Every structure is written in C-alpha cells, then in structure tokens.
Amino acid sequence: MKAKHQRLVLAVVxxxxxxxxxxxxxSALRDEAAYFRTPDEVAGGKAAVGExxxxxxxxxxxxxxxQADGLTIRFVATDGKASVPVEYKGIVPDLxxxxxxxxxxxxxxxxxxxxxxxxxxxxxxxxMPPQMGDMPKDMKAAVKG
Amino acid sequence: MxxxxxxxxxxxxxxxxxxxxxxxxxxxxxxxxxxGLALVPGDYKQGETxxxxxxxxxxxWLGMGGWTSLAIAGLVQLVWRHPLAGIAAxxxxxxxxxxxxxxxxxxxxxxxxTWGTWWEWDxxxxxxxxxxxxxxxxxxxxxGDDAQRQGGALSRGAAIYALVGAINIPIINxxxxxxxxLHQGPSITLGGSSIDGALLWPLGLTLAGFSLLFGAIVLMRxxxxxxxxxxxxxxRRLADEEE
Numbered sequence: 001m002k003a004k005h006q007r008l009v010l011a012v013v014x015x016x017x018x019x020x021x022x023x024x025x026x027s028a029l030r031d032e033a034a035y036f037r038t039p040d041e042v043a044g045g046k047a048a049v050g051e052x053x054x055x056x057x058x059x060x061x062x063x064x065x066x067q068a069d070g071l072t073i074r075f076v077a078t079d080g081k082a083s084v085p086v087e088y089k090g091i092v093p094d095l096x097x098x099x100x101x102x103x104x105x106x107x108x109x110x111x112x113x114x115x116x117x118x119x120x121x122x123x124x125x126x127x128m129p130p131q132m133g134d135m136p137k138d139m140k141a142a143v144k145g
Numbered sequence: 146m147x148x149x150x151x152x153x154x155x156x157x158x159x160x161x162x163x164x165x166x167x168x169x170x171x172x173x174x175x176x177x178x179x180x181g182l183a184l185v186p187g188d189y190k191q192g193e194t195x196x197x198x199x200x201x202x203x204x205x206w207l208g209m210g211g212w213t214s215l216a217i218a219g220l221v222q223l224v225w226r227h228p229l230a231g232i233a234a235x236x237x238x239x240x241x242x243x244x245x246x247x248x249x250x251x252x253x254x255x256x257x258x259t260w261g262t263w264w265e266w267d268x269x270x271x272x273x274x275x276x277x278x279x280x281x282x283x284x285x286x287x288x289g290d291d292a293q294r295q296g297g298a299l300s301r302g303a304a305i306y307a308l309v310g311a312i313n314i315p316i317i318n319x320x321x322x323x324x325x326x327l328h329q330g331p332s333i334t335l336g337g338s339s340i341d342g343a344l345l346w347p348l349g350l351t352l353a354g355f356s357l358l359f360g361a362i363v364l365m366r367x368x369x370x371x372x373x374x375x376x377x378x379x380x381r382r383l384a385d386e387e388e
C-alpha cells in the first residue's frame with residue numbers, strides 16, 4: 001500500500017470514529033440539551049413541583065386571560081398532546097400571542113399551574129408578506145396554487 | 146489535482162479571477178440588500194425586523210461552509226500533501242470567523258425584538274458560538290507557526306484539529322431538530338422553502354453575493370500568503386549567499 005493510501009485510510013477511519021463519537025454524544029445529550037420541556041413531558045411527570053425549568057409550547061387559541069390586577073395573565077400552553085396552564089406577571093414580548101410559540105422560565109406549582117418568571121416568544125420558520133398572514137389557511141393554499 | 150500545485154499556475158488563475166468575484170459579489174450584495182430593505186414587504190408577524198435574514202442567513206451559511214472547506218483542506222493536506230491546501234485553510238479561517246461572528250451578532254440583534262432576549266443557551270446558539278471558538282483556536286494554532294518555512298503547510302496538529310472540528314457542523318445544522326430550541330426550525334429544506342417567494346428572492350442575491358465576496362477574500366489572502374512565502378524564501382537565499 002502506498003503511503004498516500006495508508007494516510008487516506010487512516011484519516012477516513014479516524015473521521016468515522018470522531019463522527020460516531022459525536023453522534024453518540026449528541027444523542028445521549030438529547031434530553032439534557034433540550035432548551036425546554038413540552039407540555040407532554042410535563043404531563044408525563046418529568047417536572048417536579050418547585051424545580052426550576054423551562055416550558056415551551058403553543059399558546060392555545062382563546063386561552064389568554066388578563067387577571068383583575070391588569071398585570072398577571074393566565075393562558076394554556078399546549079403541544080397538541082397535552083396542555084399546561086401558565087400564570088405570568090409582567091410584560092410579554094411583542095410577538096407573544098395566541099396560536100404562536102412561547103418559552104417560559106419558571107416552576108410548577110402544586111396545583112399543576114406553571115408559574116413563569118419570564119416569557120420569550122418563539123418564532124416559527126414561516127416568513128410571508130403581511131397580506132398573506134391575515135388570510136385564512138385554506139385561502140393561502142388557494143393563492144399559492 | 147496536483148496540476149495546480151504550482152503556485153505560479155494557481156496565481157495565473159487566481160489573479161484575474163479575484164476582481165471578478167469581488168465586483169460581482171459586491172454588486173449582488175448591494176442589489177440583494179437594497180431589495181431586501183426597500184422592495185419586499187416585511188414579515189406578517191415580525192414586521193421589519195425579518196429583513197435581517199438577508200444578512201443573517203448568508204453569514205450562517207459562510208461560517209459553516211467556511212469550516213467545511215477548512216476541514217476538507219485539512220484532509221487534502223494530511224493525505225495528499227497538496228501544497229495549496231494549507232495555504233487555503235489559513236486563508237479561509239479569518240473570513241470564516243468573521244462571518245460566524247456576523248451571524249451571531251445579527252441573530253442577537255434580531256432575537257431581542259423577536260424573542261425578547263439577546264442571548265439564550267439553546268442548542269443552535271451554543272453550537273454556533275462553539276464554531277466561533279473553533280475558528281479562534283485554529284487561527285491561534287496556525288498564527289506564528291513559522292508558516293513561511295513550511296511553505297504555508299499546516300502542522301499535522303492543525304490539520305487534525307480542522308478535521309475534528311468539522312463534527313460541529315452537522316451538530317449546528319441538526320441542533321434545531323434534535324433538541325427543542327428557541328431558534329426556529331429550518332426554513333429552507335430539500336422539500337422547499339417556508340419563506341414565501343415574495344420575501345425569498347433577495348436572499349438568493351445576498352447568498353450568492355456574500356459567497357462570491359468570501360471567495361474573493363480567500364483568493365486575496367491565499368495570494369498574500371504565497372507572496373509572503375516567496376519573500377521569506379528569497380530573504381533566506383540572500384542570507385545563505387552572504388554567509
């Protein structure tokens with residue numbers, strides 16, 4: 001075997017090893033590296049009461065209710081499989097709204113409500129002009145052909 | 146592949162190519178930037194802040210593409226000992242790091258009004274920051290390693306470092322799919338684009354434009370490294386003659 005081929009084989013073997021190690025590490029990190037927990041995971045008992053965590057999900061349609069003090073809001077975070085009521089006192093980002101994603105820092109209360117200290121809005125991967133954003137979904141599909 | 150190993154032959158192509166890449170790149174970036182700022186509508190939800198994507202996406206692409214090329218150059222140097230590979234890797238590192246930094250900066254500026262935060266340690270942002278540090282490490286490793294004596298070749302350690310660092314590239318790419326993250330999922334996939342066509346086309350212009358600019362910067366830096374090597378070699382010869 002020529003020296004060049006020997007080096008090539010060595011490099012390829014080493015590269016496969018490194019990639020394998022990386023994939024293994026990444027998949028082992030799967031749960032730990034998650035930025036937030038979903039309502040489904042919370043319902044599955046993954047969140048202990050009082051443990052600091054992040055909850056991420058969609059704000060359910062029609063669920064935002066402003067409380068009498070004018071500052072506190074309550075809404076339901078959902079991932080389609082489960083939902084968790086959330087309570088938050090403070091200012092929310094502009095993009096926070098119903099039927100869009102959010103991530104909340106906080107902890108579970110014994111009554112099953114998630115009490116948030118901070119709320120971030122999550123943006124999805126869709127970008128479109130304003131006129132189309134106001135259209136109902138089926139109309140959008142019709143326009144797009 | 147060794148046909149272009151001769152720096153003279155490489156320079157015969159690189160020299161006339163540089164102004165074309167530079168001019169066309171600047172033109173496309175300017176056109177795409179103006180179109181992105183003035184011609185296309187803002188996003189239905191984010192409004193005007195969405196326009197930063199015309200810089201953010203090409204920066205991310207070049208930051209990651211830069212390391213991919215750097216790793217390939219490392220492999221070519223390790224296996225084939227191609228004399229231009231090390232020079233190319235050195236030339237790529239600085240603009241690669243620059244675009245990675247630009248990606249992080251534009252993302253942060255966009256994140257504040259969109260998410261409500263400048264920085265969060267989610268999978269996408271953390272792995273992109275790791276890429277920035279990888280570039281810094283590579284530059285530190287290859288800077289002042291007496292490159293001129295080696296004809297610009299990388300040390301074996303630097304070449305292996307470039308290869309091992311490449312593992313971060315698929316991690317950045319998959320980070321928003323493997324782990325739930327604050328950063329949104331990919332907008333443009335093999336299956337199509339979830340960026341509407343009305344907002345998408347300037348991105349094509351800036352992507353092509355920044356890529357051509359990147360190529361021009363790399364060629365210019367490679368030419369500089371070759372010139373430095375020649376000066377060093379000539380000085381060495383002169384010094385030898387005097388002895």
